[in-house]
Amino acid sequence: MEVVRGVHQIKLPFPKGISEDANVYLLEGSEGDILIDTGWDSVESLAALQQGLKEDRLSFKHIQTVVVTHIHPDHYGLASKIKQVCGAKVTMHRIEAELIGSRYVDSGELLQGLGSELKRNGVSQDELQDMVGASSWMKPFVVPENPDVLLDQGDRINNGTFTLEVLWMPGHSPGHICLYEPRRRLFFSGDHVLFDAMSNVGLHPQSGENPMNDYIGSLRRTGDVGASFVFPGHGPTFSSLKLRVADMLRYREQRKRVVMQVLRDGIRTAYQVAQEVYQRQGMADISFASLDAWHKRSLLLETIAYIKALTIEGDVGMINREGVVLYLAKD
DSSP, X not given: OEEETTEEEEEEEOSTTOSOEEEEEEEOOTTOEEEEOOOOSSHHHXXXXXXXXXXXXXXXXXXXXXXXXXXXXXXXXXXXXXXXXXXXXXXXXXXXXHHHIIIIIOOHHHHHHHHHHHHHTTOOHHHHHHHHTTTGGGGGGOOOOOOSEEEOTTOEEEOSSOEEEEEEOOSSSXXXXXXXXXXTTEEEEETTSOSSOOOOOOOSTTSOSOHHHHHHHHHHHHTTOOOSEEEESSSOOBSOHHHHHHHHHHHHHHHHHHHHHHHHTSOBOHHHHHHHHHHHHTOOSSOGGGSOHHHHHHHHHHHHHHHHHHHHTTSEEEEXXXXXXXXXXOO
């Protein structure tokens, strides 16, 4: 649908019957259309994009530029097919471009590094294989496509009608970008800011050294953006960017406090901390042990990110015991 004049939102389905959608946005321009994000590379997603364009009297042939906010499958997967169909130039942040090969072409070293990270943070051998391979099902839904144009902070993308300013917002992914249209005060947030969910921020081989503090710093900068309307990668569009950012910052700081409370109760592995944080927060009606490998891994990697931030800030210490890291509060 056309959310505001010239800006169309199209919802694309997740594969494998997962009941979620990814939002992509088409911006009409006198010099060609811009598509922000692409959804998964699946027949269903491509058909939904085609139908969405048709319903709004748009077409593939006018798409000149595809902007990828980050290279997670639900935002990047279909980029190659779209380029094949209409010849559009694919653009993304230079840091994201550097991660494509190790993530989607030859991922052996990445998976080995992930396994080492999980093992050193307390995952047993019995669970390790399932947790390392928890996202392997996603790989067939991405066709790797190197960008035609590399972006960086402050770059501009213009189609004669809209001028988008590139805002580098690392955290959820190290090269995640948002796009800001200052004249109309429109903010395209990808997964950086969502209205009714919290994006996962985990420490792993492709996350950067301190992703949680990167993300918190990005959120603080986002609060200064004078946006009238926000277009997220999932969920509804909304208008209260400053209020939503304040809520998200409170959530992150509160979760850091809970991690510290757990570590003040005794020496723990990160996996033990993740389980206790989950239980203390009452995050769901099911136990941590009943979660699937994907959700366990996500919670653990996010917990490691919190602990890393607290370690860098000087609040948490660490010791190594036979290849497994134990953490403790310093106060």
